[in-house]
Amino acid sequence: xxxxxxxxxxxxxxxxxxxxxxxxxxxxxxxxxxxxxxxxxxxxxxxxxxxxxxxxxxxxxxxxxxxxxxxxxxxxxxxxxxxxxxxxxxxxxxxxxxxxxxxxxxxxxxxxxxxxxxxxxxxxxxxxxxxxxxxxxxxxxxxxxxxxxxxxxxxxxxxxxxxxxxxxxxxxxxxxxxxxxxx
Amino acid sequence: xxxxxxxxxxxxxxxxxxxxxxxxxxxxxxxxxxxxxxxxxxxxxxxxxxxxxxxxxxxxxxxxxxxxxxxxxxxxxxxxxxxxxxxxxxxxxxxxxxxxxxxxxxxxxxxxxxxxxxxxxxxxxxxxxxxxxxxxxxxxxxxxxxxxxxxxxxxxxxxxxxxxxxxxxxxxxxxxxxxxxxx
Numbered sequence: 323x324x325x326x327x328x329x330x331x332x333x334x335x336x337x338x339x340x341x342x343x344x345x346x347x348x349x350x351x352x353x354x355x356x357x358x359x360x361x362x363x364x365x366x367x368x369x370x371x372x373x374x375x376x377x378x379x380x381x382x383x384x385x386x387x388x389x390x391x392x393x394x395x396x397x398x399x400x401x402x403x404x405x406x407x408x409x410x411x412x413x414x415x416x417x418x419x420x421x422x423x424x425x426x427x428x429x430x431x432x433x434x435x436x437x438x439x440x441x442x443x444x445x446x447x448x449x450x451x452x453x454x455x456x457x458x459x460x461x462x463x464x465x466x467x468x469x470x471x472x473x474x475x476x477x478x479x480x481x482x483x484x485x486x487x488x489x490x491x492x493x494x495x496x497x498x499x500x501x502x503x504x505x
Numbered sequence: 506x507x508x509x510x511x512x513x514x515x516x517x518x519x520x521x522x523x524x525x526x527x528x529x530x531x532x533x534x535x536x537x538x539x540x541x542x543x544x545x546x547x548x549x550x551x552x553x554x555x556x557x558x559x560x561x562x563x564x565x566x567x568x569x570x571x572x573x574x575x576x577x578x579x580x581x582x583x584x585x586x587x588x589x590x591x592x593x594x595x596x597x598x599x600x601x602x603x604x605x606x607x608x609x610x611x612x613x614x615x616x617x618x619x620x621x622x623x624x625x626x627x628x629x630x631x632x633x634x635x636x637x638x639x640x641x642x643x644x645x646x647x648x649x650x651x652x653x654x655x656x657x658x659x660x661x662x663x664x665x666x667x668x669x670x671x672x673x674x675x676x677x678x679x680x681x682x683x684x685x686x687x688x
Contacts, residue, residue, distance in 0.1 A: 337543070337675065339522010362542055373544075452635060476675065491517055496686040500669060503583045503671065503678060
């Protein structure tokens with residue numbers, strides 16, 4: 323059910339501010355971490371801004387590979403998302419410890435998480451000053467895809483309550499994406 | 506019902522990725538625009554990252570004053586939020602045209618929007634390179650407040666459906682903040 327999303331519409335996967343699972347890989351190691359501080363930065367070519375703390379294991383993998391992927395978890399994955407934000411990848415493979423299946427990305431080395439509903443494959447645009455001073459990474463989205471049951475033709479369809487994306491408040495307290503409102 | 510939010514908890518107003526109304530003022534002019542691309546950037550002192558396009562009237566007011574405020578609209582304000590993202594402040598006072606009441610901020614010259622439920626008063630941290638190249642502004646949150654009926658003790662309480670915050674997908678299509686999930 324994974325279907326490519328045209329790059330010009332990729333921002334719509336992230337525009338509503340969901341929490342993300344950031345995946346990365348380098349030199350035979352891989353990791354996943356939960357990141358709420360991610361947002362679109364441009365439409366076309368699509369860019370994103372993401373905060374990756376210096377203390378994390380993922381930071382080293384992303385700095386070394388120049389790549390990462392944003393995966394969007396659902397309400398059914400709240401426990402796993404919280405675990406991905408609490409454990410460290412230094413202490414063993416987090417995908418196995420948390421119980422997350424993966425599949426290969428099309429354009430980056432980072433794995434994609436099978437249980438998620440949308441994926442943005444990203445290449446870091448080197449901006450050393452803000453990376454160093456604010457842990458802020460700017461990246462171009464070079465491929466995007468989504469579970470067509472949940473996102474197609476540029477819109478979200480959360481017909482099944484368990485497939486709603488998540489928004490993180492703090493400490494494992496999430497808010498699910500709610501009802502549609504057309505202004 | 507407007508109550509100060511401790512600065513160390515200010516990130517929780519924005520952590521779930523709601524759309525914002527950015528207010529600004531300078532030299533007797535003021536403006537409001539809808540911005541979905543805003544996120545926390547640090548906990549303490551709290552910082553935010555916000556995209557302010559060069560083409561907007563607000564950009565000039567923010568560049569000149571070095572200040573802005575993020576106001577969080579609710580489901581009841583979807584129409585006004587869409588209007589704030591569609592009209593230009595160059596063609597007359599948008600608060601009056603849209604029908605938004607304001608009250609003074611405590612620490613910035615930008616007005617705060619009375620119908621909103623949370624407010625972050627921000628001072629720009631000059632970072633010319635990313636402002637110029639990505640329209641990306643970094644700012645410190647110097648005061649924060651919220652409607653205590655909807656946010657208190659570091660958590661959201663959306664008991665009244667009309668007070669839920671909004672997440673923007675595209676073109677006036679919003680998703681309301683939904684149910685709580687504790688992992």
